Amino acid sequence: MICENLDLKKVPAIRVADLCFQWPSGAEVLRSCSLEVPKGEFWMLLGTNGSGKSTLLRLLANLLTPASGDVEIAGSVGFVFQNPDHQLVMPTVGADVAFGLVRERLSFVQIRDRVREALAAVNLLELERRPIYALSGGQKQRIAIAGAIAGHCEVLLCDEPTALLDPDSQLDLVAQVRHLVKTRGMTALWVTHRLDELDYCDGAFLLEGGKVVAQGDPETLKKRSTDCEKNSQS
Numbered sequence: 001m002i003c004e005n006l007d008l009k010k011v012p013a014i015r016v017a018d019l020c021f022q023w024p025s026g027a028e029v030l031r032s033c034s035l036e037v038p039k040g041e042f043w044m045l046l047g048t049n050g051s052g053k054s055t056l057l058r059l060l061a062n063l064l065t066p067a068s069g070d071v072e073i074a075g076s077v078g079f080v081f082q083n084p085d086h087q088l089v090m091p092t093v094g095a096d097v098a099f100g101l102v103r104e105r106l107s108f109v110q111i112r113d114r115v116r117e118a119l120a121a122v123n124l125l126e127l128e129r130r131p132i133y134a135l136s137g138g139q140k141q142r143i144a145i146a147g148a149i150a151g152h153c154e155v156l157l158c159d160e161p162t163a164l165l166d167p168d169s170q171l172d173l174v175a176q177v178r179h180l181v182k183t184r185g186m187t188a189l190w191v192t193h194r195l196d197e198l199d200y201c202d203g204a205f206l207l208e209g210g211k212v213v214a215q216g217d218p219e220t221l222k223k224r225s226t227d228c229e230k231n232s233q234s
Contacts, residue, residue, distance in 0.1 A: 010038035012074070013155055013187035014060065019069030021055055029055045031210040032069070039074065042181040042188045044198055046221060047207035053191045054082075056207070057159050060189070073155055075187075078148025080158040084140035087147075093119070093135070094128040097146045104151075118150035121184070122176060138169030142176065149180070156180075156188040162197065174200045195222045 014037035021030040029052045037043045047053045058064045060071060061079040081087045090096035097115045106114070119125040122142040127135070135143065141161050148156055158177065162170035174190075178200045181188050190201065198204055198218035206214040206221050214224055 010041075012036040012072075013039040013041075014074075014189060015070075015072040016056070016060070017070040019056070019059065019071065020067045021052075021059060021064065022067055029210055030059075030066075030069075033207070033211045035205050035212050035215065037187055037189050038202075039187050040181070040185055041202040042178050042190065042200065044201045044204040044218070045189060045191045045207065046193065046195075046198075046204055048193075051207040052210045053207055054159050057157050057189070057191055061157055075154025076152065078145075078151060078153030078156045080141065080144045080148065080156065080161050082160045082163045084137070084144045084161075087144045088132050088140060091131060092128075093124070093130045093132065093143055096132060096143060097150050100147055100151050114150045114152075115146075118146040121149050121180060122146045136169070137165050138173055141165070141173055145177065145180070149184075154186060156186055158188065158190040160191050160193070162192070162194060170194065171196070171200075198222055 014035070016033060016035050019030050019033040022028045033052065033056060045053050045056065055064065059066055060073065061077055088096050090099050094115050097118055098111050101111050101114060116125060116128070119128055122145055124139060124142055124146065127139065132140070145156070156177070162173055165173065174197045177188055177190065180186055190197070198221065201218055203216055204218045204221040205212045206224055214221060
């Protein structure tokens with residue numbers, strides 16, 4: 001029996017086609033923006049300030065409405081904001097992770113199990129009863145991610161989640177999300193401007209002027225992103 005290597009196209013978990021968006025003032029942010037993130041992979045989104053990265057993520061999370069274009073996401077979505085203090089609303093770690101489960105009408109035992117499973121996934125199970133105010137910035141971001149995991153999200157969207165963290169915590173968080181993607185079959189799209197974070201992703205997109213102008217190999221994108229940054233400052 002002869003086996004052939006077939007170059008099968010990967011199934012996208014996120015698909016964006018010709019997406020356009022502008023603010024009520026008329027300022028155009030996204031212009032026929034298109035991209036696909038393969039299922040089960042960890043991709044990053046690069047671009048200078050004002051290129052449309054955060055706006056695109058909010059459109060994917062249905063927090064904004066596009067002027068035109070199509071968005072298709074395979075599965076439930078979890079969103080992690082840049083500042084975790086804008087996301088964590090309950091007084092303790094366990095209560096905050098459980099907060100999003102209320103609408104699912106689960107039993108107490110089911111909620112408890114989901115919370116503990118999610119906290120264990122981000123290596124913070126021992127902090128279940130810890131007050132939110134007593135957490136470090138990195139711990140808060142991992143609790144935000146745990147909330148998405150507890151809701152059994154299949155697609156994780158992260159909007160510069162390391163922006164407010166110290167250097168050591170930044171790479172720890174990136175590594176944690178990569179591990180979750182690879183061990184839990186999740187898909188993640190991560191907005192960043194820190195080029196060292198690209199060492200952890202499967203691929204990357206570069207946004208310029210509201211559209212994807214390059215995508216693929218992270219090392220190639222590193223160089224191009226650096227050139228874009230220099231040009232924007234000159």
